[in-house]
Amino acid sequence: MKIMNGFLGELLGTFVLIVFGAGVNCGVNLNKTYGKKNGDWLLITFGWGMAVTMGVYVAGSIGSLGHLNPAVTIAEAAFGLFPWSKVVAYLLGQFIGAFLGAALVVVHYYPHLKVTKPEDGNHVSNFATLPAISNPLFNFLSEIIATFIFIYVLLNLGNFTVGLKPFIVGFLILAIGMSLGTTTGYAINPARDWGPRLAYSILPIPNKDSSHWEYAWIPMVGPIVGGLLATALFKIQ
Template sequence: MSGFWGEFFGTAVLIILGVGCGAGVNLKSNYAHGQNWMFISLAWGLAVTFGVYVAGQLGSQGHLNPAVTLGFAAFGFFPWHEVVPYLLGQFLGAFVGAAVVIIQYYPQFKVSKTPTQGNQVGIFSTAPAIQNPLFNFLSEVIATFVFIFTLLNLGNFTQGLKPLIVGLLITVVGQALGGTTGFALNPARDWGPRLAYTILPVPNRSSANWGYAWVPMFGPLAGGLLAGALQSVL
């Protein structure tokens, strides 16, 4: 169960900090409203850093991401018997983390009555800058491939300063490749918060855009599998 709890709490910290940044940037009645892409990419990088530290301390390998877990397991870099507890921890942790953000920002949601005032699912999950399903999918495949292939060459990334290196990797992937789709890289990071926004009582909620949700699910999974496949033959 240490794998489950590590992934649960690590992913919850990741989402509280990352989605919390999204709420601060988007919701109109917030001091952080309107900050730029550098701010967002750096915040997500640091969110991953501290999520990995928490997960590692609690006994997991700090994946926080089904694309990492499945990409590693499919090619022998992670045991299959650990996969289900890791996935459950990741998706549940992401949902709970999003619920915490809803509580934190409830008054801001309440006064932000429309998507133009920032009350929209983009706080919680990703969306494309240009709607093009094929290229949106490829963007997520490429960004996740670069991320996970690099992870595979970092060794144990829960130790020492390596979680900070992982966070810097997330930041640069966001800056270099994330502007097309918002760089989900992680099905749990997208689907857990998207579900929370859909079913929890968020004031003035708008559409959760589930028609797009297949992209941040299957694009990262494909990218993770491609990274694992390449690493296995090198």
């Protein structure tokens, strides 16, 4: 039952995270939304911060630890902070929840996707991430650095699903987005990137552009490496 609670908590928590996160991206970038004219990076980072907060609250209430992120789950398991027996359930919940969240955002914004061409804002970065400057080495390092800072601070919070701690996590996401996120869009979470990227690839979205799978290894591998380094430092401090 605990494993099922973990699966459902991670699925629904990540689902909520992506609905809010991809939703704010679409609200800022798609034509004829009220956010198109007034949107900016601060709005996006704040939206993602609150997305994580609400996702953690949902996940924690169902009985999971609110990881919502394979980089957190894998790193904690690798250093004995989380049981390997629960890893598969958590990862499945995270990736499935991210896909479903993106699918709901597609339904919600469908009329705006129909009137927005790729050059006007209908692109995969509403759902997944792309670099501001394509440089695989430095894009990879950006994801490692941002995830390292995120998970290191997260680990020092202890149980972050209780009380007001999910808001602290949300403000942590906001701070990382404003300080380190403007180079790659700060995936810092493989599920947050790959689930919505897959949804954008296979769903019948009008006017869609390339899903840029050639870049997708960076938001998958970079956060995992950053998470492992952060957890290693936490364990020896």
